[in-house]
Amino acid sequence: MGQVVQYIRSYLNSDQTPGAAGNMFWALVYIMLVFGGLSVAVIAMNWLERKILAHMQVRLGPMRVGPHGLLQPIADAIKLLLKEDIMPAEADGFVFWMAPFIVVLAAFTVFVVVPFGPTHAITDMNIGILFMLGVSSLSVLGIVMAGWASNSHYPLIGALRSSAQMVSYEVAMGLAVVSAILMTSLNAEGTGTLSMIGIVQAQQAQGEWFIFKFFPLGLIAFFIFAVAMVAETNRAPFDLAEAESELTAGFHTEYSGFRWSLFFLAEYSAMIAVSSIAVTLWLGGWLRPFPNLLHSSTWDLVFSLFPGITFLLFAAMCFYNAVRMPKHPLFRIQTIGLAGFGVVLGLIGLVLFVPAVSMRVQDIFWFATKVAGFMYLYIWYRGTFPRYRFDQLMQMGWKVLLPMGLGVLILTASVALIQQHLWHP
Amino acid sequence: MAPVATPFFFYLFAAIMVIGGIMVITRKNPVHSALALIVALLAQASIYLMLYAPFVAGVQIILYAGGIMVLFLFVIMLVSIDRSIRERQFNSQWVVGLIAATALGGLFIAVYTKGANIFPEHALSIVESDNTQQVATMLYGQYMFPFEIASLLLLVAIIGAVVMAKKRI
Numbered sequence: 001m002g003q004v005v006q007y008i009r010s011y012l013n014s015d016q017t018p019g020a021a022g023n024m025f026w027a028l029v030y031i032m033l034v035f036g037g038l039s040v041a042v043i044a045m046n047w048l049e050r051k052i053l054a055h056m057q058v059r060l061g062p063m064r065v066g067p068h069g070l071l072q073p074i075a076d077a078i079k080l081l082l083k084e085d086i087m088p089a090e091a092d093g094f095v096f097w098m099a100p101f102i103v104v105l106a107a108f109t110v111f112v113v114v115p116f117g118p119t120h121a122i123t124d125m126n127i128g129i130l131f132m133l134g135v136s137s138l139s140v141l142g143i144v145m146a147g148w149a150s151n152s153h154y155p156l157i158g159a160l161r162s163s164a165q166m167v168s169y170e171v172a173m174g175l176a177v178v179s180a181i182l183m184t185s186l187n188a189e190g191t192g193t194l195s196m197i198g199i200v201q202a203q204q205a206q207g208e209w210f211i212f213k214f215f216p217l218g219l220i221a222f223f224i225f226a227v228a229m230v231a232e233t234n235r236a237p238f239d240l241a242e243a244e245s246e247l248t249a250g251f252h253t254e255y256s257g258f259r260w261s262l263f264f265l266a267e268y269s270a271m272i273a274v275s276s277i278a279v280t281l282w283l284g285g286w287l288r289p290f291p292n293l294l295h296s297s298t299w300d301l302v303f304s305l306f307p308g309i310t311f312l313l314f315a316a317m318c319f320y321n322a323v324r325m326p327k328h329p330l331f332r333i334q335t336i337g338l339a340g341f342g343v344v345l346g347l348i349g350l351v352l353f354v355p356a357v358s359m360r361v362q363d364i365f366w367f368a369t370k371v372a373g374f375m376y377l378y379i380w381y382r383g384t385f386p387r388y389r390f391d392q393l394m395q396m397g398w399k400v401l402l403p404m405g406l407g408v409l410i411l412t413a414s415v416a417l418i419q420q421h422l423w424h425p
Numbered sequence: 426m427a428p429v430a431t432p433f434f435f436y437l438f439a440a441i442m443v444i445g446g447i448m449v450i451t452r453k454n455p456v457h458s459a460l461a462l463i464v465a466l467l468a469q470a471s472i473y474l475m476l477y478a479p480f481v482a483g484v485q486i487i488l489y490a491g492g493i494m495v496l497f498l499f500v501i502m503l504v505s506i507d508r509s510i511r512e513r514q515f516n517s518q519w520v521v522g523l524i525a526a527t528a529l530g531g532l533f534i535a536v537y538t539k540g541a542n543i544f545p546e547h548a549l550s551i552v553e554s555d556n557t558q559q560v561a562t563m564l565y566g567q568y569m570f571p572f573e574i575a576s577l578l579l580l581v582a583i584i585g586a587v588v589m590a591k592k593r594i
Contacts, residue, residue, distance in 0.1 A: 092456075
């Protein structure tokens, strides 16, 4: 018993990820935390996407289930679980059954290396970014399998479109990533790194986020990635794989119930995964704004207040809307529920003001905030851009983004060489 | 940290690979064959990982499982499955097959019995944590010329594909 406690406590004093420290217990705890957090994020995204899209189109969005439709995702989940699970008679049973699992597996496995903080990652791999790109590229296999196994026309066309699109944009994406990795090698030793934690630490050491490095080269690489990542996740305006006006629902037309919800889960967690790649590579990962410029204990204190303040703002929003609820007795439960939700958020905010807590979790907060920005962008794109035609999509990938990526890569390498050899000989 | 390169994992992944390889040639449905090939390639990536070569494993997953096999599936999906299932699957060239099998089997037996002298006994000294950097310095330093020749070959293949596909360039 004492040994077990000793084993569990031994990790707490180390400043490594549980994977690097080799501590199985904490690795499991982290995996559960990441999985739970991801599921909550997907649920929240589901609600936010409907709400924000609705407000962009001057509608109200879900309003019935819970105050302001807050319980809508839960109602949806119950509906999906209770729905009949249909398998087409002519479908290839085993492949049809496997496809959603492969997609979900690929979407969740990448989070093994996502660095939410210098110690807040499940593990740190020497090939971190390569692992993320590789495993997330496996999800296209699941999509192709789903489309083919359904033995139906629309899914097959959707799967073909999706695989062509993902393979094409992977090239541009890879080039953008390589130009960011090149920047990590601009240190005294001259060796770069592929490890996700190492990339953020390189940005910290060089004193700027890679998006601002060699302006505008970093910005262009980031732009290429930001476009390619929307195409990679099959989201609007690149959602040709599930263009509902042409293909019903694309590759998952024949799926229903629980299997369909797995595709849904995978889509959103893949969005979060590619956003976290973008955040790690160009936006400084877990670093707070101006970590080097505003570097003093006062500023540290000021920035450590942000997580608590954010949650208190959410709580205030809840209370404001609870007060504005209609005064009719039928709305009493909803008003109480919203106020109760506000109280919960406020309590979380208050806990985050405790210095010991806020010091531990503020890196997660900054990472999550940056990722949330990308999530909002995804919804914004969906609300504003019209869908591309397929030939336009291919033209964009091969004739615009790919040459741009090559150019940025060559220029970045040249500028880096010049800087290393002329300015610091 | 306990090493993962234990015999158990080697036999596990090797078994998955062999079974996957056998499935590739015995399945009638070409899509199933392709999926079995993906399984075999992923098992191979795990073996690379076990040999402390994470970079090779990552590249294996990205290029083979994520890239080439997707294109394979892409093409196979457009082929009529019904017709290909009815086609004869195995070639009956017994003599050539027998010679090839004996030669390969003989080689395996020879390596298994005399292999101790062929392969170095000491373990690899490269540390896992900077495997990628080691690969980079080797490829772009010591083996720069062969590396460039290989990329030239690929370029020729690309140009050949374009020339063959397009009637008028």
